[in-house]
Each structure stands twice: as C-alpha cells, then as structure tokens.
Amino acid sequence: MAELIAFNVLAWLWALAAFRHYPLLLGTSLLAYSLGLRHAVDADHIAAIDNVTRKLMQEGKRPLFAGFFFSLGHSTIVVATTALIAATALAAQGRFAEFREIGGVIGTSVSALFLFVIAAINLFVLRGVWRAFARAAGRGMSRG
Numbered sequence: 001m002a003e004l005i006a007f008n009v010l011a012w013l014w015a016l017a018a019f020r021h022y023p024l025l026l027g028t029s030l031l032a033y034s035l036g037l038r039h040a041v042d043a044d045h046i047a048a049i050d051n052v053t054r055k056l057m058q059e060g061k062r063p064l065f066a067g068f069f070f071s072l073g074h075s076t077i078v079v080a081t082t083a084l085i086a087a088t089a090l091a092a093q094g095r096f097a098e099f100r101e102i103g104g105v106i107g108t109s110v111s112a113l114f115l116f117v118i119a120a121i122n123l124f125v126l127r128g129v130w131r132a133f134a135r136a137a138g139r140g141m142s143r144g
Helices: 002-018 023-040 043-058 066-091 097-143
Strands: none
Touching: 002 023, 043 066
C-alpha cells in the first residue's frame, strides 16, 4: 500500500513539474486521474480480475499479482490507443479545414435531431403516465 501511495505522489509531483505553466493540462490530468479511479472499479473490471483470481486459486496458484497485471495490460492498451489517436489527429490536422464548417453544421443538426426525438419520446411517456395517474385518481375518488 505504501508503494502505491508513493507512486501516486511521485506521479503528481511529476505532473505539477511538467504542467506548471499549463493549468489546462494540469486540470485535464486531474480529471483523467479521477475518472480513471472511477473506471477502475467498474463491474467488468472487478469481474475479470475476480475470474482470473478464482481460476488461479482452483489451479492451486497464488493470484497475488492478478490485479496488477490486469491494470498493466489495460493501461498499456489505453496509452497505445491514445498515442495512435494523437498521431492520427496530428497527421490529419491541416487536411480537413474545408470540412470544419460543414462538420459543425452536421454535428449540430444531428445533436438537435437526437434531442427532439428524445423530447418526443418523453412526451409520449408523460402522456402515458398522466393517463395512468388519471385512471388511478378516478378509481380512488369513486371508492370514497
């Protein structure tokens, strides 16, 4: 446990030193860290580690580092994917300037359409709830 705390303190000292002139990056680091802590206890992660631990125990092995290796593999994939996305974005940065405005209009239109569809669905649900409430209230009044 002490090693884990020490590693986190060292990581934050490094982040403070590296991003001292870039408060946006420091804030982004804090957000990523907190979301990562939340993501670490997602049910699928707990289940995967639990399954591996149980399997190793059934085989008579000690699963001391199952969680460590799971997190190491997961982190490696996340870092590699992030690097790939950053490299792709950097390579394509100047090539699609003419599509920026069109993409903005399309993105806004799709978002607005989605919100209108959700609003319509909510109105149908509200109508059903209202009718059910009116029927229930009508039954209650006739009994009294």
